[in-house]
Amino acid sequence: MKKFSLLATIFATVGLFSSAVAQAEIKPVTLKFAHIYAAQDHWGQTAERFKAAVEERSGGKIKINIDANGLTGDWPQSIEGLRMGTNHIVLQSVGALDRYAKSAGVEAYPYLIRDMDHYRAVYNGTVGQELYDQITKESGFKLMGAAYRGARYLTSNRLIQNPDDLHGLKMRVPPLRMYRSTWTTLGASPVPMGMAELFTSLQHGMIDGQENPLEVIKNVNLFEVQKNVAETQHTIGAMTLIYSDAYFKKLPEETRQILQEEGERVMKEATDRMIVEEENMKQFLIGKGMAFNAVDREAFGTKIQAMDAEFPELQVWLDKIRAVQ
Template structure:
């Protein structure tokens, strides 16, 4: 980690010892929604955020959590931020792509290189500027960035090269960035929610999907998929999403606690996720999945027209890529 990143992390952890009084916080109760189930790392991250905020505020801020998609899938949960049924949603930055393309930068293929570049992108000045633009254009306030590990393709059919993708029906999240990526790679993307994905793969409606290994493992996709194709096409960012206007109506000290603890928790779980990636791979191999190494440069070469499809992101792509050099 660079000296700059060490300073960012140190600052995030240094403020964790501060607290606010019940009078200052005015007994704020917030409702969080997410789709992750017990045993998943992001389920644990939500619980850690709840605990950290409640302890630091001495109980003046309470976070109630609806987990496992209890109140709907992630698009419904984010809609809940707009109508006021949710205050916080734990989900990736790119899920806000449906509100403005700027948020789709998170899912831009082969953009973020590794964990250190991830932290440079999201926890420095560049990240603050990016989140500010997302706030301005989508209306949502984003806190923290959790390294999800690389997204890989899984499949019930053998894929050893980019040419093998021809005709493969691949489930993608219902977001334009993912659909365009896999169309350019030669697959036949099928947008659908994750709640129907397992059954769709089991019944052959789709041949495969793409996600970080923690999703593959926790959702037991090994039961309906034979291969993990190590495309590593996206390194995504999990985050805490708020309705921007309502967040700014909270007392400033409450905003500070939510911001600082969110950053701290996501830094902590980024490192935990990085430590877990190899163990997840080994667990899936033990369950019978075959991991296939592919020529990622050949995949990336197929995506040469991506900048033309998303010209509004060109400046951000250039700046993020340059920050890795």
């Protein structure tokens, strides 16, 4: 037993020595990390976990300063900051890059990701890496890791169970082509507008519904102006860490390795946490008087297939993702 204890001590000492040597070889660098989320919410905490992991593993040689709450601007401005060098890391959805890379738009495609098993198989597999490589090629941005951002749900003051129930429903959508096409195809009357106008527009009856992840529905108190939550789960998307590819390539190999490995690990953990939080948020909203109802997802998914013709530039990715088992 003493012999094994001695060997264990030796291996532990060697491991600590190797770690110390690796940290000593890392060149000091300070990275600016920007996101639009509150520091205490899910994505704010994900950023903090990434910062802590990188700084600990690098022995403090890699420092990360976080600007939360959109301090450097909204998410488009934050991403532009990567190009200008005022930001080094941004936490945002994959689809946020669709203005730079058409392929990125596939992240927001409705009824494409079937469930969480399919999500993991896509984003943690070869197809996900191929998609990331293509986005980098088109946009000049490097994507790192994937975290389930929470499915998007439809809320309204009428019961929605199948696409026919959407007829005449005026609903707010983000001012992006993908969302407009989604709800036009399904039979609703989408009204593009920013988040700042959403609550008051619902409050005064200018629109009848909207769609968002449960996190947003909870955080902006939509339970005060909406009663029904249709479990459409029409988009199962991914958040990612975004860098300027040119800047990232200039970083030392040891630094790139730490950022890559810790980024992927932290984002996978964020997926697991979001699954738990999503159920907690559902129960919170029920407690606030919102009623959740199941929908005929097969009917929604069948009707949305007509949208493929509007996005021929995405067809190769639609086919690849749908084929993942």
